[in-house]
Amino acid sequence: MTDWFQVVIFVALVWAAAPVLGKHLFQVFGDQPQPRFDRWLTPVENGLLRFIGERGRPADQAWDYLRPLLLSNLLFGLVALAFLLFQPPWLNAQGLPAMRWDTALHTAISFLTNTDQQHYTPEQSLSDLSQLGALQFLFFTSAATGLAVGFAFIRGLCGRPLGNFNTDLIRGITRVLIPLSFLFALVLLVNGAPMTLAGPVTLRTLEGADQILVRGPVAGFEAIKQLGENGGGFFGANSAHPFENPNPFTNLLAMVAMFAIPAATIDAFGRFLGNRRQATLLLLLVTVLFLTLAAVAIKAEQGGNPLLAAWLSGPNLEGKEVRFGAGITALFATITTGSMTGAVNGSMDSLLPLGGLVPLFNLFLQVIFGGQGTGVAYLLVFLILTVFLTGLMVGRTPELFGRKVEKGEIVWSSLILLIHPLFVLVPAAITLAYAPALSGISNPGSHGISQVVYEYASASANNGSGFEGLGDGSLWWNLSTIVSLLGGRYLPIAALLLLAAGFARKTKVPPGPGTLATDTGLFTVVTGVVILILGALTFFPVLALGPIAEAFSLVGAP
């Protein structure tokens, strides 16, 4: 019961925060005056922009926005890679050695792409310097890159020029990510998360053995990890670790933090469009989808494993943090995969089949709030596809927001539909074809399929969580997931920018009675159905062979 109560509180908090934060995002990315911020931040931002020689001209072509994005990301990646490859002795109390080259490359790219898959155990591999200089640095830049793309896409869809990437990147960090994570870090500090560079402490346990307790600048790290939908833990246990997630209150805040910016981006989109009703309906749509999936996951975990029912009643507590319980862990899992964060407060691998199906489904759809900036963009791409499919049925060339949806829009939207099949199904098939040699799968049968598919889906969706049993530290896993990481990040970004740039150039058609209205309940429902059908149809076979087959095996299907 308390689980459901917490679901209600969570949704209420997200909905309450969305308009407030959405207004702020609109001001930041819509070039509205913000006297309280402008006074302090404008000189800093302008100084930084001057420093990199940016004049702030808005991009006409997609490439004008994409080029600085790719260049800056390349630079960020190289900086992070250098930290990881060399891991100098500074702030390295444990004297940890440098990372293996392939793990370092994978880690750098994984954090660069806002994914944060971790094929290593952080507290045993990374110095505080690496955690801060490589990872926390990328937390900010990758989240800000996503935000920038999201708002460039929104601008294009609303008929404005795409904007200037460097300006967006810097303002996203100075006005959104730093202030919010500063506040959240303070709350975490108060609740007991450590924030120190003093290195680990050695404790004498009750049995008299020595135990090394790793500390670090966790509170600050944790805040942007959640808010920026990054998800890479300071500790291997991630948000199940008491330093990262001290108590149920911080757990609730951590969950809200994951949805806060995506929900606010949808709200801000309505302000850009001048049609807040449209944004509210979209927010309602993803909320309903989210609640459905959360209900499935919570129900499954609360019910426990039917095979053990004879000996063990009660919820499925395997791989759960008992401080939070089965239901809340399932809720957390639904949120972290829906928002492409990838932080976990329990073991995904230990979820029951239906509980595991929900995160996998979230990764496939990528819109149930979705990634930083990209989530709303994908949602709007689905809106474009829905408009195209149903728009023809009202006898007009389909229009969205007063602009015609034609070949260009369909090509770029469709490309986004193709990313997952290419970067999830193809590598998963290759890995499973050579399972003994490549995979390091810890479970045979359907669960093994789920593990492999999940790993690539997590990489391609830039989520970062994983089914823990997978021995994913190998050369094969590092290199093959890099392909999915990069493909799942930069190809959609390029497609989104191309789509938006082309869309903005079209002449606006005034709405009339013959125009298909997209801000109606009916159309929103249709969009939901299209999302489910297009998403589900593509992945139904693997879902069927993975979690669904496993679920049937549990209930003792004939």
Place this chain on the structure above:
Amino acid sequence: MTTLQPPIFPRMPRGRRDQRRYTERPKSDGLLGRAVVQSFVKLDPRLTVRNPVMFVVWCGTLVTLAATVEPRLFELSPEAPGRGFNALLSLILLATLLFANFAEALAEGRGKAQADALRRTQASTQARRLLPDGSESLVDSSALRRGDQVRVSQGEMVPADGEVVDGVAAVDESAITGESAPVLKEAGSDVASSVTGGTRVVSDELLIRITADPGKGFIDRMIALVEGAERTKTPNEIALTVLLAVLTQVFLIAVATLPPVAAYIGSPTPVVVLVALLVALIPTTIGGLLSAIGIAGMDRVAQFNVIATSGRAVEACGDITTLVLDKTGTITLGNRLAEEFLPVGGHSERELATTAHAASWFDNTPEGKSIVRLAEKLDAVTTLPMDTATGLEFSARTRMSGTDLADGNELRKGAVEAIKGFVRSRGGTVPADLDGAYERVSRLGGTPLAVCLNAEIHGVIYLKDIIKPGMRERFDQLRRMGIRSVMLTGDNAITAGVIAREAGVDDFIAEATPEDKIAVIQAEQRLGRLVAMTGDGTNDAPALAQANVGVAMNSGTQAAKEAANMVDLDSDPTKLIDIVTIGKQLLITRGALTTFSIANDVAKYFAILPALFGKAGLAPLNLMGLASPQSAILSAMVFNALIIPALVPLALKGVAFRPATADQLLRRNLLVYGLGGLVVPFIGIKLIDLAVSALRLV
């Protein structure tokens, strides 16, 4: 009131619109037989490759055929389906291909029949070409080139599209328009100077300058379009093709990556079944019918006796948001008739009628003739010496016409403002009660014509406009489709307002000059609206070219026809509404079948996946309770194949379209094709499965 003579509009189709048949149905003997033959011819991969969805089916058929020849070719497992199953599957896939080809061939066949009917009008004839030295030489009509001059006498065919340079003749255009009354053709006149190839001169003789090279005339373009020979995809078709190709690609990847995944849990997947799964999932229904829908759309346009120069133009009709129409001839019957004389400035009615009679003496327009008739009825015949007088023709610039007598007296009639100006320029004054008479006529929705003798205004003639029957309903329909109608007229604002209200148009531009037309269109387009207009005069040509859809009347000038992207052979301006409907139907049909096709996949998954992975524990997904895995797969495939011919009539006729708002249309079509698409295959596959297992096919 008055004894109006029934107006003569030789080209106006008679009868109620819904009962009219524009062209008799082309002969369809042997249509089915030819289509069957064509379905096999179209199996040629060079043709199939143009349709990505069906090409994938084609490749899949190759694989299943190979597996029929040697069932062990791709499979190790002894449980793999045997030769019989593979042969059945190959047959079903082949049938799927043939059904899709049949749909296209049938649409093309009907188009060809239509084209043949058109071509018959183009039968090669002999033409007398004028040589530079003035002599004539007999040449074949196909040897004629643009710019040649030919002489056509009574009883001869007009060899090609052209413009009358000299002569007056009656021409029978029934071969093209279906209208039996001959039409007068003469040189110089805006409207009556263009002739179409294939029509027959029934009296006198014409000298014609050819305006189109052979094979480039309107009819030729239409033939090419309805035959599908020069079919280029329309923008919407291209976008839809991309979406279908992407869905196909997605399913190709999803199915091709399945074997290693399935093998991992020890549930091998026979290649033939994977092919079946792929073909079931890719949108074959819309893929197979897409080109048939487009060809059938052009065919429907041709049946309405409209020549479209491209499919793009027909499709653009569905997007029209503004319709710009001339008042005269479109909304009102072409001719206004004199109804009453309203004298002013102390003149008597008889005095005014006499002056009007003299002023209209040389006016051969229907209006002028009706004034003469009305005056004669009042016994007000002029006594002025008309044999020495000269006529002054109406021009759009002066907006008046009249008669100049040999003694220097000038009689004028025309727009009130124009006459006022004329009178003032002659030093006269405008009578105080003129404005009252002017307003009275305007309020009645009539056109006031002022009449003056030299500097003295005698009064106003009330020309009555007659709105065509049924216009109000048509504009209501347009409004429900979201199309705004704008009426253009040279009348004053009051008259225009009355007519606009009576006819039910949404907006009007009064006192419009020809130049205003293009300005109105450009203004609408700047607001992002798509504009259609109809026109016939040479001065309409720029506006026709500027409009997104320009429909020229066949009775119009060559210049107008060249500038337009459609020509209405019946010269019925309201037909644009029918073309809009066809354009919308085209889009709706494509969207509906795409939705249907994708919604079908849900049921197909539930049929094939449990059959494919029964051993992996997916048997409970067999919601339909299909008899056996093999019959489940075959049933799904048979359904997939049969749904194509089942939907052919819909594809050819188009989804029924009733004018309604976008929201109502969406609701209705979603219910029928979306929900229907989800439910129908569940029922269909189950029924086929019952039949398959009853027949013990597998």
Place this chain on the structure above:
Amino acid sequence: MASSSGLLSKPLFWLPLVLALGTALAAPLFGSSPSPLQTTALALLLTGTVVLSGYLFVVIFQPERF
């Protein structure tokens, strides 16, 4: 340019080449098959699927050509 693209635009010329090359490259993947015929058939099937997928990409990006 014209001559080389002319040759490349003829599928009858390059398609068999691509299929043969792909089959040769993919054959080792199916080395465990009982007969060389099946090895070739499966390798050809894989190559054909990849080529088909490539064709679909061409349709997606240049739909006007079809």
